[in-house]
Amino acid sequence: MAAEPLLKVENLSICLGSAGAARPLISNVTFAVKPKSVLGIIGESGAGKTLLSRALVNWVRPPLVITAGRVIYRDRDLLALPETDMARLRGREIAYIGANPTTALDPTVPVGHQIEEKLRTIEPGLSRQAARKRVVDLLDAVRIPSARSRFDEYPFQFSGGMMQRAMIVDALISNPKLLVADNITQPLDVTVAAQILRLLRDLQRDFGTSIVFVSSSFGTIVDIADEVVVLDKGSIVEAQDTGRIQRNPVHPYTKDLLAKVPRLWHGVGSIPEANAEPVVLSVRDVAKTYAVKDRTSLFRKNRVQAVRGVSFEVRRGESLGLIGESGCGKSTLSRLLSSLEPPDHGAIEVNGVDVATLRGAALLSMRRRFQLLLQDPYTSIPSHVSIGATIAEPLRIHRLASGRGLREQVCGVMQDVGLSPDLYDALPVGLSAGQRQRVNIARAMVLEPSVLILDETLSALDQVEQARLLDLFDNLQRKHGITYLYISHDLAMVRRACARIAVMYLGKIVEIGDNETIFGEPAHPYTRTLLSSVSTVEEKPFLPKDYLLEGEPPDPIHIPEGCSFRSRCPFVIETCRNVEPPLSPRAGGSAAACHLGLDRLPAPSIVLKAHNGSDLKRMDSL
Template identity: 65%
Template sequence: MSKPGSPLMEVRDLSVAMRSESGVRPILNTIDLTVMPRSVLGIIGESGSGKTVLSRALVNWIKPPLAITSGSVRYGGRDLLALPEEEMAALRGREIAYIGANPTSALDPTVPVGHQILEKLRAVAPQLSRQDARKRIIDTLDAVRIPSPAKRFDEYPFQFSGGMMQRALIVDALVSNPKLLIADNITQPLDVTVAAQILRLLRDLQKDFDTAVVFISSALGIVSEIADDMIVLDRGHIVERQPVNALLEKPEHGYTRELIAKVPKIWTGAAEPPAPSAQNVVLDVRDVEKTYEVRDRNAIFAHRKVQAVRGVSFTVRRGENFGIIGESGCGKSTLSRLLSCLEAPNRGQILFEDRDIATLRGKDLLALRRRFQLLLQDPYNAIAAHSSIGRTIAEPLLIHGLVPRREIRKRVSAVMSEVGLSPSLYDQLPVGLSAGQRQRVNIARALVLEPELLILDETLSALDQVEQAKLLDLFETLQARRGITYVYISHDLAMVRRVCARIAVMYLGRVVELSDNETLFASSSHPYTRALLSAVPTVEEKPYKTETYLLEGEPPDPIDIPPGCSFRTRCPFAFDRCAREDPRLTLLSDGSLSACHLEGSGLPAVDIAGLQPVATVAQTRPVAP
């Protein structure tokens, strides 16, 4: 047990390497760090810097072909790296907890969430009865703000949203009152409001449970909002360590300055997004609705309707970057399937160059699919592991029969070069490719058909900010060269700020605000949009204050949408009329559209001009407790 004021964990001279037939490749080099009780240590670095390997080394969870080659990890007077596996396994879960980046695959889908946590708790605390263990878990579920915790205890993982699943994993980690929590990139798969809730929740729980946290992320803005001290990791080396405020104000290492410079600017010094190359409409969405029938678990042979998309309308001009943003579950992905003609709407029309795509069949539909492509989020599952990279990219050419087989390799190699992939990878399998390289394979597979419209459904959300920036530069180059129109569907507002000329904001299946980029970020007229903007992780000062706008909880069930304004149950400015009348999109004086009874006039004023530049924001940050 550590004494008051003494370190909880000390890492000295830790090195990890990968051993293979070709030799030994270092992954981590002579890592030294200290974790103090009740503190939050942030670790920041790009993909490939060794963050996840370090997080696993801290709990002695390194497996072949990786191996620890030197160093010690001392906790409670013992070197964890020298402990027998039985003793180490006893520490994991009891005193040291670990949360990974993928909440959806962390639990058994066939067992209720609460029951899985209960079995873990009784394994580490066998003295607890099942009744006492169940009560502790339900109390902790309530502490992490999961609604109706007693009911959720008996629900399965598929019934949890991504945000609630991450909260459940926090419960799984904290229910045994650990002294140290390792959180590895836990906010990357989450939308901005849920990520902001998780950060605030971790800070509260860290104090309530007297737990120290090692918080690891590739997003500097996120780490800076929760950590007391920060370590910067570059290619397996610690290049800088400072208190967060000092590091943001006066970074000492060139790599740290480079990381800070790469954090997207949203309000101070944000670049103007590209304007559309033409005014003619290429995509016209008219009052589109999509409803799914699901089985009613409370009645036999009965069904209920999920209102996934409700009366969505907008237009996209040729050569434009059009953004669609919103929380998980707002209908963005359903809309992407409708726009790409994977599903047909129950009502309304989607016109591509004045042709209703839902009415096309056979050869007409196949010919249309050449002209627009859908790029999905997961860079791993979107590529067949058993197929070569060249064969994967060539598949659309084979399906459409566009070029003779003898010319396919030449066409594919040219596209690979265009997206930054070496043609030498043509005959190789995708194993070993990074996430960014895999996403380039997906892009090349879409571009080989020379499409006019690309629909990007969270295409970059699995990548760190550096890889995102590289691919956004690629998209910009391709747009200038080919005149491609993009529809960006994302919860990443910093990315949308950089690239999209106009943006639609969705909530519970409906567009609640539609505006040009500058108007939306500088003077949003809908409280939901302001809530999203208040949660953006950034090192800038925010004009939309988290304490005023940050949302709690989840959106209403799309099966039981409340009467009146569907956002009123979470809106800090709701009044009597919001419960009676459902607001419709209204044209405002600045040319934007907003579905709010306040119409912007009843919201707090926004002072963008008074914001401080990034370099001086750290001086105004409150010191973490």
């Protein structure tokens, strides 16, 4: 006999606005969550996933209105409960984790103290010492390194991955029966996301928690969910077992979603190839170290080695991908490349000119050719300034246009990036994340740059909107010969967009090579770790059981002697402990900083095909 569902949603409908002028957002949604199971909810941006997830914990507020339906939890309709009764359930029996952990906690109070306070509110008889021990034990259980000392650190001292794990502790501190997780892995790099998925599965097994996991990534849903609900424009179009929906989707929308999932190894499509154009960007032995106050001493400072001897070249019209975990130095490098900060040593040359030596008007002129696009589409453009004025601002700063000529130039670039010129005088309020990112792109493109640095520019967008913007970048590259540097943790996006790829770990490039080599026959264990961690609907050539990591990279203040990856490498040898491996050339024009040859690494689990259709051959090891 089947167990009674823990949660039942019956004919739920939600509208925006009052009666007569209401716009339906969720329509007649019905599904059930079984005990001790994971239900996945998937759909594109705008499908209603986040609104639905908030309705499950009765967090729908005006101008949104629930017009019909029930949410039954243990024979009680959560939507009909008084707020005081709902507050007793929320945070105790029912927990919610959102997609943005950095704003979920008070920035002025240490992380552990906030979770301890919540626990003692739920269990008033618990002593402070016992509450602290339970929080530390849970922080340790979610693989936060040095959990005891991290207890007293503030939110800004946690990486994004650690903050997300801290929010999992906050949600699970009361051993809830139901956990609603809304897109919690999308902003995270692949290794942290893989750890969190495995952690949720472990906690679901150990605590018997039922999970509603909301995501726009089909690969992530396949990795974690037992059953899947597909949401399109606020309505459920298909619901069935995860394996069955992956093998045999029924609804055209589900089939389209699966078809749009980026492929890394099978049916990848056209892969960008390196060109022979002149070098536009040359980076040679660039390093950056920051002095930070030592919290254990009044006067002593520590040295954080953020970037350590990075070198590479990018040619005109080429796309280079730079990948690695959070904290590996990618964003610091982007600030150095865009002259927001000077390197401690090394050279950054654009068209043969070292930008670190430029000052005043010469630096301002160079910045026209070198533009940086950031991740957050909401905070990177002002909400009180019209779209046209935002895009026109660089032209005014550089005194390149005014009056009617300025407006014509801005409207032209708006059309180039897929924005209607009719939006020129409109405010960005109401624009989607993708449209806002197009405003950012237009603001950079209006200066006709030769190099664009895309620092996680697409990571906040779903896969469908990412694909549209990647097509846009391709068109702009063909039309204007732009050189791109994609800084990202999204391996599928880098696979689709970049001819060559560099892999960073703890401030250094540990491998660099062409697209097919990096994805088909990588020579560094860390590169293989990243590939084994990515959520995908494909069979992987590099298996998580061989490569999946635990914990965080070493502290950049105390980088270990020898290979910086040795503390996490499953194949470490004695040489790795004492000798730092140089970035050495390998066959095929790639290079890797590893003492191991390919013969010491597990062979791929499947035979991979090169872009030309032939089997990829194993490269000779040094």
